[in-house]
Amino acid sequence: MHEWALAEAVIAAASQIAEEEGLREVTEVKLKVGELQNLELDLLDFAFSQLKPAKFRNAKLSVEMEKAEFKCRICGNTWLFKRNELDSSTSEAIHFLPETAHAYIKCPKCGSPDFEILHGRGVLLESIRGVK
């Protein structure tokens, strides 16, 4: 996922929660990010720092990465996503649209494209901390 777009989305979601919880200042935003999002964390942090509004001026962005693991629906094999084994155009396609993994990745055991993403997909805003 595009880092700037994600940072903007995180701020929008966290602002809404801060509003609901009556926080006048947000001090920490915790994210869980799937490895398949193929994010550059430094760039995400930079985008967050550039986009954050006044209420977030002291907010720290904490990101927990979740390893991506696949399970073949045909033979049951499980395997881990290995970004460094992809060529640059595939890696970029998965970065922009992680579901394209289904176009490029096949089960290493039986070659099927029909696999499940067990972990490591998507982005979750786990919690925010702040001052009331």
Added chain:
Amino acid sequence: MVDPRTSIIDNRLSDIGRIIAVSSGKGGVGKSLVASTLALVLAEKGYEVGLFDLDFSSPSTHMILGVEGVQPKEERGIVPPVVCGLRYMSIVYYSGECATPLRGADTSNALIELLSVTRWGKLDFLVIDMPPGIGDATLDLIRFIKKIEFLIVTTPSQLAFETVRKLVSLLKELEIPIIGVVENMKMDNSSRIEEKTRKLGVKFLEGIPYDSEVEKAIGNVNKLLNTILAEKVREVASKI
């Protein structure tokens, strides 16, 4: 825990006047051709128009428009390139020629991802080429796009119309606006579909005769805009 991507979708679509999902109960009715041509004729009228191919497993609007050698621009998200006067977005920028077999949750995730990263900017119309049926993409669009309206394409076949009946029933139950029904690939002057559409309480927009020239116009927008299909879709555009 919330998915933050969904919080930005409203904002991404906020400068778009109308969002029209061109849908059908069944595949093979010419939905992608009608969607692409509708977008083109609206642009021809001077509107700012976007075309979004949401048929992730079988995208085809890029072939209709003859899209080649373009990619979205990265600019705090993804900015769709202008193709044939349309801001054009499709999964094919990322999947290329490869088949993309997606199941339900994957379709939803891909849809959320593209809705949350794509910066359409100011548009009068965003035309969406939907996958056929009433599956995940239809339900997710209804869930995430508050101002969605549906334009339904059918053929004279009673099999196709039976699926339209189900789609209309779902949309009415959910109180989603239906612009009307277009009957594509008409082989005669029968008004059977028109009458059946009216019985459903839905506007019949236009009957489009089967036009063998359309196949020859795939990939050539100038040719496409000179077909009977385009002439009829101009009528549709004037009624929406």
